Amino acid sequence: MKNATLHFEFHISITALIMFLLKTWRASAFGVYGYLNFTRNGFLEHSKKFKPEDMEIRIEGKNCVVTGANSGIGFATAEALASCGATVYMVCRNKEKGETALSKIQSSTGNPNVHLEVCDLSSISEIKSFASRFSSKDVPVHVLVNNAGLMEQKRVTTSEGFELNFAVNVLGTYATTELMLPLLEIASPDARAITVSSGGMYTTPLTSDLQFSDGKFSGAEQYARNKRVQVS
Numbered sequence: 274m275k276n277a278t279l280h281f282e283f284h285i286s287i288t289a290l291i292m293f294l295l296k297t298w299r300a301s302a303f304g305v306y307g308y309l310n311f312t313r314n315g316f317l318e319h320s321k322k323f324k325p326e327d328m329e330i331r332i333e334g335k336n337c338v339v340t341g342a343n344s345g346i347g348f349a350t351a352e353a354l355a356s357c358g359a360t361v362y363m364v365c366r367n368k369e370k371g372e373t374a375l376s377k378i379q380s381s382t383g384n385p386n387v388h389l390e391v392c393d394l395s396s397i398s399e400i401k402s403f404a405s406r407f408s409s410k411d412v413p414v415h416v417l418v419n420n421a422g423l424m425e426q427k428r429v430t431t432s433e434g435f436e437l438n439f440a441v442n443v444l445g446t447y448a449t450t451e452l453m454l455p456l457l458e459i460a461s462p463d464a465r466a467i468t469v470s471s472g473g474m475y476t477t478p479l480t481s482d483l484q485f486s487d488g489k490f491s492g493a494e495q496y497a498r499n500k501r502v503q504v505s
């Protein structure tokens with residue numbers, strides 16, 4: 274009996290050691306790969322392969338929907354699309370922040386065809402209302418950029434009962450894409466749905482515990498899990 278217990282404990286500690294080594298390996302590999310590919314230096318390196326003619330393209334008449342467009346990557350994306358002449362729909366959860374960003378983009382690009390859609394993407398019912406409002410405009414969607422995302426460190430549950438990171442990063446992205454599909458289909462074969470994932474996904478494997486219901490919650494790990502799910 275004592276031998277069996279010892280054997281069991283030995284087995285547990287070997288498993289824990291393997292898990293620890295795997296986690297450390299993933300974090301180190303991500304650190305090196307991320308430094309080379311995802312930092313400013315990574316961008317400058319990759320940008321050497323950009324073709325100047327691609328950067329000068331004009332896309333007047335193309336309708337582009339960008340979520341989380343009031344700041345960061347979403348703002349830069351909306352601004353770049355507007356500067357190429359596209360009609361841009363900025364999906365933001367906060368009306369004031371959205372309006373400020375919209376007027377910045379209109380004045381920096383001189384493009385008046387920039388619009389604001391207010392929607393909290395952590396809520397399926399808000400996404401449904403947004404999609405139905407948007408569909409009634411009867412415009413094809415050429416590009417949907419699922420950019421909105423967050424990393425909430427505490428385990429917060431939305432009023433609809435979903436863990437918040439999962440609600441925005443996974444469920445919100447999925448529901449928005451699904452509900453925009455008919456409008457993307459109208460614009461096909463040119464339509465694109467682009468989801469902004471993250472190299473952070475390399476730090477964790479895919480799991481079926483989508484809402485991080487088991488174990489000690491970690492916002493960074495949940496974010497990485499969500500980003501994995503986005504590309505799977």
Ligand SMILES: NC(=O)c1ccc[n+]([C@@H]2O[C@H](COP(=O)([O-])OP(=O)(O)OC[C@H]3O[C@@H](n4cnc5c(N)ncnc54)[C@H](OP(=O)(O)O)[C@@H]3O)[C@@H](O)[C@H]2O)c1
Binds near residue numbers: 365
């Ligand atoms: N920055 C990086 O290094 C990095 C690296 C890899 C991937 N990414 C990904 O890039 C995307 C943009 O990140 P960022 O760095 O530009 O961050 P950011 O500046 O914080 O932008 C995130 C945007 O998402 C919006 N958002 C958050 N929750 C929302 C909700 N419930 N409904 C609607 N909009 C919501 C935010 O709105 P509020 O302003 O109202 O909060 C904000 O506009 C994210 O998907 C992120 O995972 C970022």
